[in-house]
Amino acid sequence: MAEPLLEARGLGKNYGSVVALRDVSTVVNPGQVTCVLGDNGAGKSTLIKVLAGAHQHDAGELLFQGSPVRFASPREALEHGIATVYQDLAVVPLMSVWRNFFLGAEPLRRIGPLRIIDRGLAIDTTRRALADMGIHLRDVEQPVGTLSGGERQCLAIARAVHFGAKVLILDEPTAALGVKQAGVVLRYVAQARDRGLGVVLISHNPHHAHLVGDRFLVLKRGRSLGCHEKDEITLAELTRQMAGGAELDELAHELRGRGIG
Template sequence: MSEGRWLVEMRGIIKRFDGVEALSGVDFAVGYQEVVGLLGDNGAGKSTLIKILTGFHTPDAGEIYWEGQPVRFRSPREARALGIETVYQDLALVDKMSIARNFFLGREPVRRIGPFSLLDMGEMEQVTRRVLEEIGIRVRSVWEPVSMLSGGERQSIAIGRALHFGVRLLILDEPTSALSIKETRKVLGYVEEVRRRGLSVIFITHNIYHVYPVADRLVILSHGRKIGDFRRAEVSPETVAEIIAGGMILPEEERS
């Protein structure tokens, strides 16, 4: 395994909670400009693995490497400083706030007028509109409330925000779980655009059919163990679904 192959690599990750082993020696890696589908049923260990990668938890054993260099994240801020950003299911959007305010939430540009600092509304509008258009989203006004948007459009705000603020590894937590087929296709289009622009993506889901069209590689967890790691061309979505349901790797001759 070449040290230069991976953007991030996790080796032998073990995590226990109250004596129960949530992760049992998991190896997980993401390459440059790669979309990795992280799959498994509830309780498989997906969330725990990602929380270790993003600094919410520290592993009891194992190592993490970023571009071949060992790292140990003690907080989400440290992971974010390297360019790791997570878009969670709830999206961390404020419904009553505008699209632009949500886009810059906590990072608002300001301009000085004498002793006063005022929000730079012009820059907020210009940047929000430009970034959203770059990933294929046109809105009537960046000042309309987020509550007026569809689920797919809300995802676009969160993804565009991550892109603008220097993300290198984007983690999407069940981004299509509550969307229609049409909206799911839109989000998959955003993922393809993110990859085209040179970013890497971890797409967390329990539904293989939601990630298969855009994944370069598929990693399957079950009860805290990695039970599969396939290039998309090596395995059909039906076979992956069977592995997830059965919690075990199928023999080589049964793959299609």
């Protein structure tokens, strides 16, 4: 196994007296998908923010390619090759697909003393980059707002891959999608993995995670319930851990005692 791209060792994060993360550890290897699962309030968002450089950890250690790091900003994390795709996708709905693909990094050409966007190069590059990921849109000049939710997620994934991401963090990419569109997004998650990226998939859906995941970190109230390789945990057990198996058993016992169920 190659050296981990990203490794968390006993990460902790407090907001005042509130413990958001405590002693959380996992690794992100090249060519693998590490899934982070948990219910609302489990600590998934806090972990994303630490990995993406939006917040700094208070305890433990974060390593990038074997070296300790403490990112001062998301830009610094991005410069290391850690790209994060949040649920809002950071797209401008009224702008074209190609403009969103290059947003903030447009190719330029000179006309005399002026430098203007090289529109032709940007359009061709966008088409090729999307095609390389198996994404075929009707027209890259159409507004992003006309795309489906799944197509927007795939555009964001292709953009991160094109700009050289080594680690791709996806924040609940299938949360607001139907079954068919979720399947499309998961296919492109697998493609990013197969290209050698280390993927961090944040989800509250164990079925989606188990389809593409190689490793599963389950969080509850900021603490780890365990980090398992795929051959160590079944979908049923993963679902049980996420749902709070012991608490459900206790509830079932209580309801049976009342003659319910």
